[in-house]
Amino acid sequence: MQMCYNNYVKIVATAFEHADPAIVLKTVFGYDSFRPLQKDIITNVLKGHDTLAVMPTGGGKSLCYQLPALILEGLTVVVSPLISLMQDQVSSLETAGIHSAFLNSSLSWEDYCRATDEIKSGEVKIVYVSPEGLATQRIRELLSSDTLKISCITIDEAHCVSQWGHDFRPDYLEIKTIRQLFPKAVMLALTATATEHVRMDICQNLGMKNPKIFISSFNRENxxxxxxxxxxxxxxxxxxxxxxxxxxxxxxxxxxxxxxxxxxxxxxxxxxxxxxxxxxxxxxxxxxxxxxxxxxxxxxxxxxxxxxxxxxxxxxxxxxxxxxxxxxxxxxxxxxxxxxxxxxxxxxxxxxxxxxxxxxxxxxxxxxxxxxxxxxxxxxxxxxxxxxxxxxxxxxxxxxxxxxxxxxxxxxxxxGDIPLQDVTIPAQKLLCCIIRTNERFGAGYVTDVLLGSNNQRIIDNGHDKITTWGIGTEYNKSEWLELTDLLIDEGYIMKTGEYNVLEVTPLGKKFIAARTELKLPMKPEAMRVTKKAVSKVAAEKPAANDTQAEAIINNLKAWRKRKADDLNVPPYVIFGDKTLLDLAAKKPKNRQDLLNVYGIGRMKAEEFGRSILQIIEES
Incomplete structure (x- = not known):
């Protein structure tokens, strides 16, 4: 990526060692406050204590090692499972002014050598490697260079180390040996999903020393x-x-x-x-x-x-x-x-x-x-x-x-509360149809019989001649299938065998014989349609009557796409949608105002500030 970040990166690489995390958060990343548990995790890492952080996807895991990397002396090594993740993270870090690198098979030999030289010289604060790459002699010798101090070893997607994890990767088990080479480095393990079984596996299989475990809320309310x-x-x-x-x-x-x-x-x-x-x-x-x-x-x-x-x-x-x-x-x-x-x-x-x-x-x-x-x-x-x-x-x-x-x-x-509907007669029809078809078919077939289908299979079985054929036209197929699910929940029907054959339970047969009234929470048809997400976060969007804000957002999106194409990075690496919304709402007028916008740190304000301010002024 060709960006004018070199001078600024040299400042970032040294200026924030031993700094206050809150200052780094605002100056480099452009955030006013930490997300839940981020500060606690970062503080624990800075104290040199091994840490396992379980945080939901989108909960801000990356910041938990990126920010300490700027404050700690030396190099932070991040073990990451995918090349795409490494490239994405490095692009985002570079635009924020943090010089980082990745070492994997996607690099040409020339680029690989350049990256290792920059790592040895101390210019790089964060280096990404795969678990397979970490096991190679070449990378182990690089990290063991006399000029380097390994301060932190971060394992992303740490659930991969667990047999109970949903994406177990044997190569992750080799990470434990790298810790033995750098016993003074703090270890940080990050994952989005970890039950107690998985957490125990992570700590044991990585050889973590008395780790403190932080478990963030799994609630993604948006x-x-x-x-x-x-x-x-x-x-x-x-x-x-x-x-x-x-x-x-x-x-x-x-x-x-x-x-x-x-x-x-x-x-x-x-x-x-x-x-x-x-x-x-x-x-x-x-x-x-x-x-x-x-x-x-x-x-x-x-x-x-x-x-x-x-x-x-x-x-x-x-x-x-x-x-x-x-x-x-x-x-x-x-x-x-x-x-x-x-x-x-x-x-x-x-x-x-x-x-x-x-x-x-x-x-x-x-x-x-x-x-x-x-x-x-x-x-x-x-x-x-x-x-x-x-x-x-x-x-x-x-x-x-x-x-x-x-x-x-x-x-x-x-x-909300779904009102109960009288389904006595439809339920009787459904149960009787199951019995008339000899309890040998699934819900779809039984429903077709009730609707009077002329499906060849129904005709071949002679079920177009039984008394329940065609008696269920008061419901459509979706409604009959929903009633089937409700009757299963209530214990009137059960599914059996590999093909989910419907059978009437003793309770169902008693209901048919007694002819008692039955009310169940059947959804109206209008409620069976997927809805668009609604969230409290929606309040962050500009007011509907703010035509200038809408113009700003559209113009910024077009500019962001052009700039991203020029730099060969995804648009969100330049600015995320949340930053665009904040820009449209606050309408900054100068460079200092930009630093009060969500997600704009010193580097991005310097690099993109003139273009942004011009777009806002002309929108």
Whole structure:
């Protein structure tokens, strides 16, 4: 990246050693205050105490080592799992005036040698390496140079060291040996998701010395949580995309085939979309990812291989097209939305068929019992009838009580209390139809019989001749399937076998015989539509009647894109959306005013200040 940062970097590399963290926070990063636990974690690291920090994605983990790196003498080594993460972090640090480097296979030999020379000379404050690279003799000899002092070893995505983590990587186990080479260096382990099992593994497998563990709240209140039955799935996806028109989104699928099919479908409908999975060549994957993070493409349809370590803060929605295998995996994926704290949404499409697909892979697992335990947590969340945020946080051992009438929580809380409806007759029809079809079919088939379908399979089975064929036209298919789910919850029906065959329970048979009244919370059809996220953060946006602010935002976005293209970096590396909103709201008039804007430190004010002030004045 060609930027005029060299002189400023030399100041940053030395001027802030032993400085007050709050001064560095404001001067370099442009933030007025720390996020929850950041200050405590940074203080613990500066005292030289090993630290494990469990913070949600978007909770500000990177600052917990970036800021101490400027205050500590010597070099901070960051072990990071992905090349894309290293490149992204280095780009962001350079624009803030912090000279950093990465050492990986993407560098030419000339660039690699240049980076090692700068590291040896003390110009670099932070160096990123992969766990595989850290194990090589070349990098170990570099870090052991007489001219270097290793002050801090940071392990990002530390859950990868745990067999209980959702992304275990054996190479992470070798990190423990590097600590033995630098016993005086403080160790900081960072992860977004860690149950007690994972936390214990991290501390033990990294050889941490009496670590202090900080666990931040897992509550990402700016992310609206929603689960919908996986019926007419493509239509639900498109509905969500429309509600986030012009915004970035990620859609996760389990299989490569599903990724390709969904991406092709959306492309044919005119959406800006690309696929991402391991079946594509390295060059294609890298190109697709680059187009997405640079806002050239709005939507990525991907397997879970996508997104780890990407700092793109303006992803406004994440759709899980298929059921994740665990809460940890789900939480990591939805955490890629709204990293800037602005309103975002997470939509999960749920079907029992996905459960069977996941369990099929358990046959080849080394620990099917553990896999089933993790899957049960995911199923419990997806099927809860209570607050989804409460259920999600309870999994991580965190208490939460939803705010009454809250509109920024989840689909269930936003809907409020669903009035009970008399479903006595429809329930009788459904239970009788299950019995008339000999309790040998799933919900979809039974529903088709009730609706009077002429499906060939129904005709071949003679079920177009039974008394319950066509008697259910008062409901559409979606409503019949919802009633089925409610009756399962109430114990009138149960699903059995690999294909979720419906059977009527003794309680259901008693209900049919007694003909008692039954009322259940059936959602009106209007409530079965994905909603756009609403959040308290939305109040940070300019007032609707502030036409100048809207013009400023649009003009700044266009300028930001041009500048990012010139520097070959993602637009958010220049400024995040939250900074643009603050600029539009405060309308600074001079360089000093710029330093009072969120996310603008001394370096960015000097580098971009003239252009920003001119845009604001002319808008």
């Amino acid at each position: 992310i609206y949580l929603e689960v919908l039955p996986k019926r007419n799935a493509v239509e639900l996806v498109i509905n969500c995309i429309r509600k986030h028109a012009g915004e970035s989104g990620i859609i996760y699928c389990t299989s490569r085939k599903q990724v390709d099919e969904l991406a092709a479908t959306l492309d044919k409908k005119g959406y800006s979309v690309l696929p991402y999975h391991a079946g594509l060549t390295d060059d294609v994957r890298a190109k697709n990812q680059e187009l997405f993070i640079k806002d050239e493409v709005q939507i990525i349809v991907a397997t879970i291989a996508f997104g780890m370590g990407i700092n793109k803060p303006n992803v406004r929605y994440v759709i899980n097209y298929d059921l994740p295998k665990s809460i940890e995996e789900y939480y990591q994926e939805i955490g890629r939305a709204g990293r800037d704290g602005l309103p975002s949404s997470a939509l999960l499409l749920y079907s029992a068929q996905d459960i069977h697909k996941i369990r099929w892979f358990f046959k080849e697992s080394v620990s099917p019992e553990k896999d089933e335990f993790l899957l049960q947590g995911m199923i419990k969340y997806a099927t809860t009838r209570g607050c989804r945020r409460k259920a999600l946080l309870q999994y991580f051992g965190e208490a939460y009580e939803p705010v009454k009438d809250s509109t920024c929580c989840c689909d269930i809380c936003s809907a």
